[in-house]
Every structure is written in structure tokens, then in C-alpha cells.
Amino acid sequence: MGNYFTGPQNLRWYRVTKENIASVDDPFAQREAEKYDNPIPSREFILEHLEQVNKPMRLEQLADSLDIFPEDEERFEALSRRLKAMLRDGQLIKNRRGAFGLIQKMDLIKGKVIGHPDGFGFLSTDSMDDDLFLSAQEMHKVLHGDEVIASVIGEDRRGRKEATIIEVTHHNSTQLVGRVHIEENMAWVHPNNNRITQDVFVPADGLLGAQEGQIVLVDILMQPSRRHGPIGKIVEIMGDYMAPGMEIDTAIHAFGIPNEWPESLLAELDQIPNQVTEADMEGRKDLRHLPLMTIDGADSKDFDDAVFAKRRKNGWRLVVAIADVSHYVKPGSELDKEAYKRGNSVYFPQRVIPMLPEKLSNELCSLNPQVDRLCMVCDMNISDDGQLERSQFYQAVMNSKARLTYNQVHDILTNEQSEHKQTFAPMVEHIESLNELYKILLKSRSERGALEFDTVETQMIFDADRKIDKIIPVVRNEAHKLIEECMLMANVATARFLKWHKLPILYRVHEKPKEEKLKKLKGFLADFGLQLGGGDEPTAQDFDAVMSQVEGKSYSHLVKTVMLRSMNQAVYQPENKGHFGLNYEHYAHFTSPIRRYPDLLIHRAIRHAWLKQGTEGFAYTESQMEVFGRHCSDSERRADEATRDAVTFLKCEFLSHRLGEQYQAVISSVTSFGMFVELDDLYIEGLVHITELGEDYFHFDPVRHCLKGERTGLVYRLGDRVEVQVAQVVLDTRKIDLRLIRHLNPNPVLEGDSVDKVEANNDLPQADSDEDGEGKPKKKRRSRNYRKKRKPRGPKAES
Incomplete structure (x- = not known):
């Protein structure tokens, strides 16, 4: 068996067998033994080992210290491959002498490049709160999304920490979508993603017959470096620049959104029955008698939540039934792999890229009316003052009694003569019960101090050519808010339930504003005679108090907008830090497993806890959840950027006329x-x-x-x-x-405003017209900065 390594803390690693596994200090030895016939040290053990020896080590040195010798070719090669993978993933770095070392020991940082449309960029890292600045010169080496090892070199002229790129560990882009330009014997593709500012040079033999201005897909043959930009060849001509729907196709490719189902997934999908079977219903609670209903938008096709509420002697019963996607999508299956890859459904104007195939999203897992469906239920007891008292989770089978829209429910609740009261007569009583509970929950929300910013959502109305005809605001009525409050309560109950069971899950975390943003916000509010309470740790209630003070004031929109922009972005992570905006201590996403992968993970955790299996045997670890959380947060941002890009193009085209x-x-x-x-x-x-x-x-x-x-x-x-x-x-x-x-309102005098009031600026450019407001020709007048030009005189003019 040979000698084993004895480090500063007596770490040991040697050939693992079932008999000796308990004596190995590698905490992941069991995992390695299950995956490989001839296991080697885990990544975690290698990192800890290098930490303790406190010096970089070459492959041979490291292998020898881990009792892996060149004669054992299979394990020696496996260790070499593992070290290369750790280099690729930014866990290690290799110095000029070929020795492997820890990044943090070399004062280096691993991060992801975020490009900016103006040519510079930033490096996003897990180890630092603020992103590092990358100059335009540094950005010549990389493309947006690349993963790199970098070093902090100081501060730029604006006081931002600046980095230089040492090594690219992973290239994010192997293909790009863009518009081809051809000039004489040269051709290049300008990427559609505005975060990538480098054009891709295309040699003459790589044009594939593309014409000037067409949208093309280009393979990157050579990644950018300090000496040259990216070089590629065109592999697909997608179509003309202004073709209907092209803005969505280009956004899908530009932001790397998966949109094709693998053959292996389709084969797996064929094995799933088209209807809910008797075998599927075994062991489930039968809720088919319960008047559950779905309330969604008029154009919705996937219904993943149904609700029911009933007044009790002491409080309320609220039932939120969610489509049981986890019954069909098993961990490690092809469906699961693709759902994780996509992360979430992406909603473009007039087109959806779903997380799951339509057989599941629009059929088997959609809680369509009058058909049996499998569901995961959150059954809650709520007090008369809107507090969650108890909850239970169980697997069930349900049969939705009605599919209603927000507008129909709103009409039923506000219009005594509503025709929908006749159409949905059996459900009217239950809708009114839901509304009564909603009012209680709304009052509780207000007392809790949850933040609610008035933002305007819009809907684009398209003509026959799939171009914008008009843009209208979407009005959120009380039915929208009713369903929202029911979903919030179910999400809180879920987080509390899984927290108690101590399972590693993804919480939906919204942290309090950062110190720097708080400082700027307080300075801004002071101009209006406003003070944000809470000192250095303000709560959502403190923010809500300020918004209440400015309600109805002329500057209300201004203050609320600045307060909204001081907030952090919500993310998925296994560490529970609460939800600042909603003012919840525990919060997780449970209600949309059809379109969000974190919700699917939550359902699996609930089933595991419901079967009373404890923490043992759960499919996921804390470290895996960290990876899942980063990926799902990234895919959410990717979807937002892609839809924003498509919508912005459509709006630009609309305004170009x-x-x-x-x-x-x-x-x-x-x-x-x-x-x-x-x-x-x-x-x-x-x-x-x-x-x-x-x-x-x-x-x-x-x-x-x-x-x-x-x-x-x-x-x-x-x-x-x-x-x-x-x-x-x-x-x-x-x-x-x-x-x-x-x-239109120059220099308004606002309460607490210290900006000097002045007269309107007469030097503003005017509309393109040769007449004034009374229809008389304008008088030509010199600007105040006009200087009369004089002819040069004598040699003085040449001095």
C-alpha cells in the first residue's frame, strides 16, 4: 500500500477501499470511491493539501505526496486530468515553472467578464462585493462571459479598483450572431450582443455566400488575444436584418439561450404517458372534490397554480396546489439536465422558450380545467390578522373546477351586473372568499412594511407583419394582487418548512442595500427634509415610512425611483438571508416549477422531507446548491437581458418611422x-x-x-x-x-430643495421651425458666446 502523506494536521490519503475508507481524511472519499474503480483524492482534499504545504507543487511532487506514483499509470493520468480541470475551473493556477498553486496565495482573483457597450468591462467575483474595472485594452483579450484569472493593479481615475487579466480559464462564446459587413476583400461580423464590442473577422473563404447586412451565425475559430481580435467563419445565414421575428431569433443566439430539444430528451419524453394514470395517483390525497381554480392572464397556456380559501371558526384555510413537475422530471434524467441548462422559461413578445417541453408545460403539468392532474399542495391555516399559523405539505390529485382570467375575477368582484357571475356561478362564492382573505393578507402586508414600488408594465400590440402597432400599459388589478398574496404565503410556508427540516435548498434572497448606496440615498433624501430611520441597518419598514411621507407630493415619483435603484438584485442561494423587500425572514420559490428550476428543486426537497427521510440520502449537498444558485441567478439575468434586447430593437424600429x-x-x-x-x-x-x-x-x-x-x-x-x-x-x-x-417644469421648488431657483435658459435649442409661436419669422440673433471674426493683419496673424 505504500507510505501515505502526513501533513501539518496529519492529513492522510491513500488507495481507498471499502475496508479503509473510514480512516481516510478526505471528506469526499466515499463519493470518489462510488464514482471510480481506482479513486484519487477529491478536489477539496487537493486544495486543503496545497493550503497546508503552503507552496506550489509540480505534478510529480503533488502525486508523490498523495501516494500516487507514475508506475500506476491509470491513477497518475487521472490526477493529471483532475488538475487540468481544476485549472480550467479557476480552482488552481499554474506558474511559469509548471507548479500548481492556490489562486488566493498568489494574490489572484477568479471571476467572470461583464462587457459594457462602450468597450470597457468589469470582472464579477464571488470574493469581492464590488466588481473590478477592466479597461478597453484589457477587454481586447476576452469576450463578455469569459471566465478569467486576474490581478488587482490599483485604481482608475474614478477610484474604482482595476484589474488586469492573467489567464482565460474558460471561453464563454464559441458562436456569435451578428450582422455581416463586406468591403472589397474584407468581411467582418458585428455581434448583436451589445456587450461584445469586438467585430469578428471573417476570411473570404468563410463567407458561405452571405450578403452585406444579413444576419449570420459565425463560429469563432480563434479567440481574441492582445495581438488580434476574434476570427471566425459563417456557418449559417439566418436571414435579412429586418425580417419579422428576426429580433427574437438573434436575441436567442446572442445570449446563448438553449432552444432546441435533444433527441435523447425527446426519446425519454415518449416514455411518459399522455394522461395521468391510476398508478400515478397511488398514495396521493384526493382533492378532486375541492373547488380549486386557476386565475391567470388571458394569454397564458401553462397553469401551474390553483387556489381555494375557506373561512373557519378561528381563521382561514388557504390551499395552494402547484403542478407536481417533480413526479415527471427525475434527478439526472434528460428532462432534468435540459431544465437545469435552461434555468427558466424565457418570455419574448409573441413567443416563449419554455423550460420544459409542451407535453409537460402545456399539458400533463398544466392544471387545465376539468381534468385530473398531479399536484404538490401547501395547505395553510391563517389567523384572522393574516399570520401563518400552521402549514402542511402533501402529494395530491386535483381537478380544477374553472380557468379564470384576472380581468374576469376583477369584474366579478367589482361589477354587480357582471356576465361572468352567470358563466362561473358555482365559483362566485369561492372567489369572494378568496377576496375576503386577500384583504386580510393585504392589511398584514402593510403592517409588516413590505415594499411596493409602482412600476408600469407594458404590452406591445402587433400588426399582421409582427411589427409594433401600439404600446399599452398593463394595469394590475385586485385579482393580480389576490393571487400574488396567496403565492407569497405559500412561498413563506415552504421556506419555514424546509428550514425546520434542515435540508440544503435554494432560498430566494434579497439582501438589504449596500452601505455605499445607503449613504448616497440618505444624502439625497436630506435635500427633501426626509430621514431614513434604522441607522446603519434600516429595515423595509423604515423605507416604507419614507414612501408614505412623500405620497401625494410632486416629487413622490422621484423619491420612490431613487429608493428602488438603491436596492440589491434578488438571487438564489443556499444561505438564508431573508427577503428585504418583502420583509420576510424566510422565503423560497415554490409556486412555478413549470418555468423555474429552483422551484423544481424545492419540490424535490419537500417530497424528501414529507417522506420523513431526514437529511440522509437527500440528492443534493450544500456545495451543489451553491452552484445551482449561481447558475439559476445567471440564467434569470440572461433571460432578462435577451428579452430586453428584443423589446428594445422592436421599440427602436417602431420609433425609426x-x-x-x-x-x-x-x-x-x-x-x-x-x-x-x-x-x-x-x-x-x-x-x-x-x-x-x-x-x-x-x-x-x-x-x-x-x-x-x-x-x-x-x-x-x-x-x-x-x-x-x-x-x-x-x-x-x-x-x-x-x-x-x-x-416643461424648469427648476421646480421642492420641499427641502436647496437647488438655486433660476430663470429658464433662453439658450436652449428650439424646434426645427422658422416661425415663432405667433407665426412670425424668427429674428436671427447671435449667441452670447459669439465672437466677431476679424481679418488677420500683417505678420502678427502668423505668430
Whole structure:
């Protein structure tokens, strides 16, 4: 058996057998023994070993210290492959002498590159709260999404920590979608993803017959480096630039959203019956008598939640039944692998890329009316003051008694003469019970201090050519909020239940705002005579108190917008840190396993706990959940970026036919280079560049979210109203440039406002017209900065 390694803490690793596994210090020795006939040390053990020897080690040194010798070719090669994989995954780094070392010991950082449309980028790391800045020069080496090893080299001129890239451990992009450009004997593809600013050079023999301006798919043959940009060849001509639906196809490819089902998955899907069978129902509680109903949007096709509420002697019973996707999608199956890969369904205008095939998402797992369906049930007791008292989870079979829409339910509750009361007569009593419970839950929400920001959602109405005809706001009525409160209560019950069972799961975590953002927010609020309570640890109730103070004030929208932007983004992670915005101590996603992979994982945990198996034998570990959480958070952001890209292109195209038209708008964001404004009625954002603001030097105040003129004192701040003209639309970069016509409420006097009140700026550019407001020709006048040009005199002019 040979000698085994004895380190500073007597770590031991040698050839593992069933007999000696208990004496091996590798905590994952059992896992390695189950996976391999001739196991080698786990990644975790190798990292701990290098930590203790406290020096980089070459392959031969490391193998010898782990009792793995070159004569044992199979295990020696396995160790070599493992070390290469650890290099690839950024767990180790190899120095110039060929020795493997720990990244943190070499003052290096592993991270993911985030590109910016302006050419520079950032490095997102798990070990640091703030992203590291990457200059445009550094970004020449990589593409957005690449995983790298980097070193901090100091700070840039804005005080941001700056990094240089040492090594690329994983290239994210092997294919790109973009628009091909051909000029003489040269061709290049400009990527559709605006986070990738490098064009892909295409040699003449790699054009595949593509024509100027077409959308193509290009394979990257050579990744970028310091010396050259990416080089590739065209493998598919996707179509013409302005073809209907092309914006969605390009977004799918540009952001790497999986959209084709593997053959192995389709074969597995064929083995699943088309209907719920008697065998499927065995061991389940029968809820088919219960008047459960689904309430969704009018265009919804997958119904994953049904509800029922009933008044009791002391409180309420609320039943939330969720489609039992985990019954059909088993861990490690082809369906499971693809669902994890996708992470979530992606909702584009007029098109959905589902997480699960339609046989499951729209049929077997959809709680369609009047058919038997398998479900996972959260059965709750709620007090008269809206508090969750008890809950139980069980597997059941149900039969939805009605499929209602939000508008139908709202009409039933608010209109005595509603025709829907006749159509859904058996359900009216149950709808009213749900509404009564909703009012109790809403009061509890208000007392809890949960945050609710008024954001406007929009819907695009398309014409026959799949182009935008008009954009309308989506009004959230009481039926939307009713279902939302039921789902929130089920999610809280789920998190509490699994927390008690001590299973590793993914919580939906929304952390409190970061210290720097809090400091800026407090400075901003002080201008309005407002104070955020809670000191250094404000709660959601403290934020809610401020929003209550500004309700009905002229600057209410401004304050709420700035407060919303101070918030962190919610993520999935196994460490429970609560949900700040909703003011919940425990919160997890349980209610949408058809379209979110974290919910599917939660269902598996519930089943495991329900079968009273304890923590032993659960399919997942804490470390696996960490990986799942990062992936699902990333796939959620990927879906958001892809849909935003497609929607932005459609809006740009819509506005490109309206050049010269004038609109009233509200300033939605202020930056150092200008201000973004949202056009009334269209809900489309465009940029008013700082050079459009008049003949003055304007300075950006990031705390007060405004631009202020140095000479005139004129102030443009977030929330102000302006009138603008559409000047230019660039479809390739999704940019809308607007010309400022006038400030509709210049320098309003706000409570606590310390900005100097000044007269309106007469130097603002005017609309393109040769007449004034009375129809008279305008007088040509010189600007204040005009200087009369003189002819040069004598040799002095040449000096």
C-alpha cells in the first residue's frame, strides 16, 4: 500500500477501499470511491493539501505526496486530468515553472467578464462585493462571459479598483450572431450582443455566400488575444436584418439561450404517458372534490397554480396546489439536465422558450380545467390578522373546477351586473372568499412594511407583419394582487418548512442595500427634509415610512425611483438571508416549477422531507446548491437581458418611422453624459445628450440625480418633465437620440430643495421651425458666446 502523506494536521490519503475508507481524511472519499474503480483524492482534499504545504507543487511532487506514483499509470493520468480541470475551473493556477498553486496565495482573483457597450468591462467575483474595472485594452483579450484569472493593479481615475487579466480559464462564446459587413476583400461580423464590442473577422473563404447586412451565425475559430481580435467563419445565414421575428431569433443566439430539444430528451419524453394514470395517483390525497381554480392572464397556456380559501371558526384555510413537475422530471434524467441548462422559461413578445417541453408545460403539468392532474399542495391555516399559523405539505390529485382570467375575477368582484357571475356561478362564492382573505393578507402586508414600488408594465400590440402597432400599459388589478398574496404565503410556508427540516435548498434572497448606496440615498433624501430611520441597518419598514411621507407630493415619483435603484438584485442561494423587500425572514420559490428550476428543486426537497427521510440520502449537498444558485441567478439575468434586447430593437424600429415627431416625456435617469427620458404614451426611452441642454457647462450630481448648468444654474433632475423631438435611431446599437425642445417644469421648488431657483435658459435649442409661436419669422440673433471674426493683419496673424 505504500507510505501515505502526513501533513501539518496529519492529513492522510491513500488507495481507498471499502475496508479503509473510514480512516481516510478526505471528506469526499466515499463519493470518489462510488464514482471510480481506482479513486484519487477529491478536489477539496487537493486544495486543503496545497493550503497546508503552503507552496506550489509540480505534478510529480503533488502525486508523490498523495501516494500516487507514475508506475500506476491509470491513477497518475487521472490526477493529471483532475488538475487540468481544476485549472480550467479557476480552482488552481499554474506558474511559469509548471507548479500548481492556490489562486488566493498568489494574490489572484477568479471571476467572470461583464462587457459594457462602450468597450470597457468589469470582472464579477464571488470574493469581492464590488466588481473590478477592466479597461478597453484589457477587454481586447476576452469576450463578455469569459471566465478569467486576474490581478488587482490599483485604481482608475474614478477610484474604482482595476484589474488586469492573467489567464482565460474558460471561453464563454464559441458562436456569435451578428450582422455581416463586406468591403472589397474584407468581411467582418458585428455581434448583436451589445456587450461584445469586438467585430469578428471573417476570411473570404468563410463567407458561405452571405450578403452585406444579413444576419449570420459565425463560429469563432480563434479567440481574441492582445495581438488580434476574434476570427471566425459563417456557418449559417439566418436571414435579412429586418425580417419579422428576426429580433427574437438573434436575441436567442446572442445570449446563448438553449432552444432546441435533444433527441435523447425527446426519446425519454415518449416514455411518459399522455394522461395521468391510476398508478400515478397511488398514495396521493384526493382533492378532486375541492373547488380549486386557476386565475391567470388571458394569454397564458401553462397553469401551474390553483387556489381555494375557506373561512373557519378561528381563521382561514388557504390551499395552494402547484403542478407536481417533480413526479415527471427525475434527478439526472434528460428532462432534468435540459431544465437545469435552461434555468427558466424565457418570455419574448409573441413567443416563449419554455423550460420544459409542451407535453409537460402545456399539458400533463398544466392544471387545465376539468381534468385530473398531479399536484404538490401547501395547505395553510391563517389567523384572522393574516399570520401563518400552521402549514402542511402533501402529494395530491386535483381537478380544477374553472380557468379564470384576472380581468374576469376583477369584474366579478367589482361589477354587480357582471356576465361572468352567470358563466362561473358555482365559483362566485369561492372567489369572494378568496377576496375576503386577500384583504386580510393585504392589511398584514402593510403592517409588516413590505415594499411596493409602482412600476408600469407594458404590452406591445402587433400588426399582421409582427411589427409594433401600439404600446399599452398593463394595469394590475385586485385579482393580480389576490393571487400574488396567496403565492407569497405559500412561498413563506415552504421556506419555514424546509428550514425546520434542515435540508440544503435554494432560498430566494434579497439582501438589504449596500452601505455605499445607503449613504448616497440618505444624502439625497436630506435635500427633501426626509430621514431614513434604522441607522446603519434600516429595515423595509423604515423605507416604507419614507414612501408614505412623500405620497401625494410632486416629487413622490422621484423619491420612490431613487429608493428602488438603491436596492440589491434578488438571487438564489443556499444561505438564508431573508427577503428585504418583502420583509420576510424566510422565503423560497415554490409556486412555478413549470418555468423555474429552483422551484423544481424545492419540490424535490419537500417530497424528501414529507417522506420523513431526514437529511440522509437527500440528492443534493450544500456545495451543489451553491452552484445551482449561481447558475439559476445567471440564467434569470440572461433571460432578462435577451428579452430586453428584443423589446428594445422592436421599440427602436417602431420609433425609426417617427423621426422628427415631438413627444412629452419624463426624465427617467441622469448621467454624466446626458439624461434618458421616457416618452409619454409610448413608454420608450431615449437619450438627450448633454450637448443638447444649451450653451452652458453642465455638471452631474450623482447624489441628487441631476445635471446643473454652471452659468445659468438650470437644473435637470430625475422626474422632471420635458418635451423632445426624435432626432436619430440607430438599430444596430439600439440607440435613440432625442433633441430637447423645452423643459416643461424648469427648476421646480421642492420641499427641502436647496437647488438655486433660476430663470429658464433662453439658450436652449428650439424646434426645427422658422416661425415663432405667433407665426412670425424668427429674428436671427447671435449667441452670447459669439465672437466677431476679424481679418488677420500683417505678420502678427502668423505668430
